[in-house]
Amino acid sequence: MTDPELNTPKPELDARINKFQAYIQDKNMDGVLILQKSDLFYFTGTIQDSWLYIPAEGLPVLMVKKSAARAQAESELDKIIPLKSSAQIPEILRLQGFKMPVSLGMELDVLPANLFFSYQKLFKNCEIADISHEIRMLRAVKSDYEINMIKKAAQLADLVLENVKELIWEGMQEVELAGLVESAARKLGHQGTARMRLWGSELFYGHLMAGPSAAVPSFLSSPTGGTGTCPAVAQGAGFNLVKSREPILVDYVFAFNGYMSDQTRIFSIGELPDELVNAHKAMLDVQEMLQKEAKPGVKAGELYNMAVERASELGYADNFMGSGSDRIRFVGHGLGIELDEYPFIAKGQELTLQKNMVIALEPKLIFPDKGVVGIENTHLVVENGLEQLTKFGDEIILV
Amino acid sequence: MTDPELNTPKPELDARINKFQAYIQDKNMDGVLILQKSDLFYFTGTIQDSWLYIPAEGLPVLMVKKSAARAQAESELDKIIPLKSSAQIPEILRLQGFKMPVSLGMELDVLPANLFFSYQKLFKNCEIADISHEIRMLRAVKSDYEINMIKKAAQLADLVLENVKELIWEGMQEVELAGLVESAARKLGHQGTARMRLWGSELFYGHLMAGPSAAVPSFLSSPTGGTGTCPAVAQGAGFNLVKSREPILVDYVFAFNGYMSDQTRIFSIGELPDELVNAHKAMLDVQEMLQKEAKPGVKAGELYNMAVERASELGYADNFMGSGSDRIRFVGHGLGIELDEYPFIAKGQELTLQKNMVIALEPKLIFPDKGVVGIENTHLVVENGLEQLTKFGDEIILV
DSSP states (O other): OOOOSSSSSSHHHHHHHHHHHHHHHHTTTTTTEEOHHHHHHHSSSSOSEEEEEEEESOOOOOEEEEEHHHHHOOOOOOOOESSSSSGGGGHHHHHHHHHOOOOOOOOOOTTTTHHHHHHHHHHTTOOEEEOOOHHHHHHOOOHHHHHHHHHHHHHHHHHHHHHHHHHOOOOOOOOHHHHHHHHHHHHOOOOSSSSSHHHHHSSSSSEEGGGHHHHHHHHSSSOOOOSSSSTTSSSSSOEEEOEEEEEEOEEEEEEEETTEEEEEEEEEOOOOHHHHHHHHHHHHHHHHHHHHHTTTTTEEEEEHHHHHHHHHHHHHHTTTTTTTGGOEEEEEEESSSSSSSEEEEEEEEBBBOTTTBBBEOEEEEETTTTEEOBBBEEEEEEETTEEEEOOOOOOOOOO | OOGGSSSOOOOHHHHHHHHHHHHHHHHTTEEEEEEEEEHHHHHOOSEEEEEEEEEEESEEEEEEEEOOHHHHHHHHOOOEEEOOGGGGHHHHHHHOOOOOOSEEEETTTSHHHHHHHHHHSSTTEEEEEEEHHHHHHHHOOOOHHHHHHHHHHHHHHHHHHHHHHHOOOOOBHHHHHHHHHHHHHHHTTTOSOBBOSTTTEEEEEEEEGGGGGGGGGOOOSSSSSOOOOOOTOOEEEEESSSSTTOOOEEEEEEEEEEEEEEEEEEEEOOOOOOOHHHHHHHHHHHHHHHHHHOOOOHHHHHHHHHHHHHHHHTTTTTTTTTSGGGOOOOEEESSSSSSEEEEEEEEEOOOOTTTBBBEEOOOOETTTTEEEOOOBEEEEEEEEEEEEESOOOOOOOOE
């Protein structure tokens, strides 16, 4: 097993479940059944093959198929019960003294349809409704424990960036550089897997691309895409060669003990053309404005509008966050256990920033034939503004 | 974009769609709407954010949100149409001359429930039914093109293993060794992402663990687990130190242009104790038996039974494919675009092997306090047996 020091502490789990029970009561549900890995990790501290029942009131029950022993070691919850099949869930709940739920919350944003049907059969005369928005609202505001984990991830991300300059040489393939940077991250304890919630979204470490290939758009809701090695992944590093005087984009996630930071820096072998240097400075200007304006009470959508407006004033309307029809309408996103957590700093978003949300802000300019410049940092929303958690210098790093 | 040489050839796509249309007609469906990345890649050659409509008869239509330009470059399909929202799908189908489907197939094994509800609203008076089993049956039998891709992945996997011996030293952390092996794989063009279909299943390269930590069970349907770096990933390499005379398990996938091979080898710094050397030999014996018995017409479940029986005869009943309640009931699996394709060489499986299926066979022994020994190779089912595709020597490799 992993070091018990890495277990999510019991008071932390208790506080999360207590807060969530207020949401369950608000929705007049009898309970919620949690299955998805990120949510399981959040509420139990383990991702073993299991089902967590959180009643509107009372202690939650974690029912584990594989591995029960491991779930016992990793989760500080009181009630952990082995089972062989999900068919046993109603009986276990009965034995635990719960009445059969008439209204049950599940994660219908991620739960596959066939599984939804099977739970409808399992819980007869029970209405199963979506509870994912409430889970995401709860998870958007981080505890001190979570903030410390994200700070740790951010520190490790900074350490990875310290290594990058020495790993770059002219003529290497993007994918070779990616492998070296990833190897450095693994040595520092990067967990590998970077979780995203939206179905069909995925990310392998992040985006590391050089020159024009960084500007190749992809399926992902991201300003950058990258060729990737093949159409089957269609993003990130590919076989393109690293050349001098082209921006080398390193937009990598560091994932530590379940929590992520997200950070982008631009490297260059020799000075970039003035046009790109100026464009990079413009994005630092947009970042500075966002860092000043973002505070509790500000609507996420307003922040996005301000970013677009400033980018336009600076003369970059056509290249901000993408180019042409592949432009995306956001400038940042919440993150934590998943990379696409609330709030989305995106067009039309009404959600207001709250203290202890964690957001990545990533103003970027995409020049289809030249590449990508810009910045990304992970921030904590504090009482009257933002605290920047990723701290590696924002300027273009000359190799 | 990626090299057009990597595009799935048009005759290949046409053949897949033609075969699938026979399934659609068999099910009396008007058409099928494909959304999942692996299936999109299989039928179109691209994973851009898109919807593929395959009518029971006639040409399929790929409707693309992001990036339409990229889908055009990557897919050899004839009809590729940009759209802004899935709400436009019925209208596009109408304009393409299709009648509105009354019976529509979708991938209900993976499609989230909320999306299922939204497609029910979009296609009024239409019954949406699951077509995932038929997709998986089709994909289980590989074309010559696919077999060549998997052979290429297997060759690259062999090359990665050539590197491993030089990367191991006593006292390093598993995760450091993992990073070095992964870096070598990336340099050879490993795509990164390794896809699995079953919801909640995931894998980051594979399992690389040393000594007892290889025997730590996990949530995955896999004989091995590993501590991982933390409970949030709970599998694979962790911070455990590599020691001499303990089996170092390297069970890694190589993913090339969408297709995977899967292979396991055991390394050791100095000779392993006789007990483990003999156990490893026993698994080579089980492999040899399986390689002899596996051929078109044999039931997958029978192969599994034979493996269990042979392992028992050899005296390893208690450690075969896991230990105690965390034992898994399979000895192999189909693979291709996903790592958990049909057929499952598992208890009770009635599916028979067919020519051109690709299967990984992985007889392993799990000794909780000592580690894991055994073997895994990727095989092609041929006319009268198996052709082994991963070819690195099966013996324990001394470092």
